Amino acid sequence: MKILTLLSCITLVLLQIGCKPAPVPPSAPADAATTPVTETAPAPTAQPAVTPPEPVAQACVLKLGFEAWEPYQYVGMDQKPAGLDIELVQAVATKMNCEITPQQGTWVDLIAGLKAGEIDMLLGASKTAAREEYAFFSEPYRKEQFVLFVRAAEVAGLPQNTMTDFLSAGKKLGIVSEYYYGEELAQLYSDDKLKTNFVEASLSELNLARLIDEEIDGMLEDRFVAASMLRRKGLDKMVSPHSITLGDNDVYVMFSKTTVADTKVGAFNAAMAAIRQNGEYDAIMARYQQ
Incomplete structure (x- = not known):
């Protein structure tokens, strides 16, 4: 009986020991266990260098005033400006990469338009001191x-x-x-x-x-x-x-000081010299001197 009682007590003690939870090791402090991760902002993306746009060249357009003055300036059968002076200035304008826009009128009205800057150039002009106050002159191009x-x-x-x-x-x-x-x-x-x-x-x-x-x-x-x-x-x-x-x-081309820079007059003179040299000038003159 005593032996049974002793065995029962031993069994009870063993059961209590087996049911006891395993000890949990203490957690390490956060600072000691891990190194905090700091979020870093992404590096800015390098922007490509911006190349400034090249300036757009201004189109060369010259407003040409002309009068009915055959065979130098007139309106042909096709209703387009024609004549010796017209052909010469068109050949020069082509060399300059310029566009000519013609406007017909009387000489009195054309002079007024040149003074006001409504017209850029006139053909068949004589050079005078009074005109030089408001106009540039080309080199003489005929007599x-x-x-x-x-x-x-x-x-x-x-x-x-x-x-x-x-x-x-x-x-x-x-x-x-x-x-x-x-x-x-x-x-x-x-x-x-x-x-x-x-x-x-x-x-x-x-x-x-x-x-x-x-x-x-x-x-x-x-x-x-x-x-x-x-x-x-x-x-x-x-x-x-x-x-x-x-x-x-001597006869000149007259340019309005209001609308035409003297550098453009220089370019006109250079182009006129070029068509004299390449034979275009003589070919045009010959057609009107026959």
Whole structure:
């Protein structure tokens, strides 16, 4: 009995020991156990270098004023500008990579437009001190000669020597407003005693009509322009050139100082020299001198 009781006690003790939970080792402090991980912001992505855009070259466009002045400037059968001066400036503009936009008008209106900057360039111009105040001038590109034209039936009875003689005899002379005919005529025009002998018009055609109607006794015009105009109107038998001429004058392209830089005038001169050298200039001149 005692032995059974002793065995029961031993068994009970063993059961208590077997049911006791295993000891849990103490946790290490956080600082000692692990190193905290610090989140690092991602490095900025390198941006590619930005290349500034190249400046866009301004298109070269020149507004060209021209008048009806055949064979130098006129509107052809295709309704496009034509003539010796027009062809020359187109050839130069091509060398400059420039575009020409034409605008027709009377010389008086074209001069006003050039002064105001509404027109960039005019052809067939003479250089004067007054014009140099508002315009640049190209190198001279041709010459012109103004001739006195009169009624054919009266040639023999008119003063034959000089323009001074013609005006001093009381003859009326038709001129175009704002044209420059050379120093000789400029001095005669400034003479108060002779100034009333000058009759101004906006177009050569008006002078021709006045000459036919005997309102004036003579008119000044470029020799080739007058020959073309008389042939076109069928008046070459009624109006003839007189022996009085005003000599040769240099002719220029005139540029508005308001809209055209002097460097562009230099480029124009260089291009004109280039077409003289490569034969284009002579080829154009030959077509109008036949």
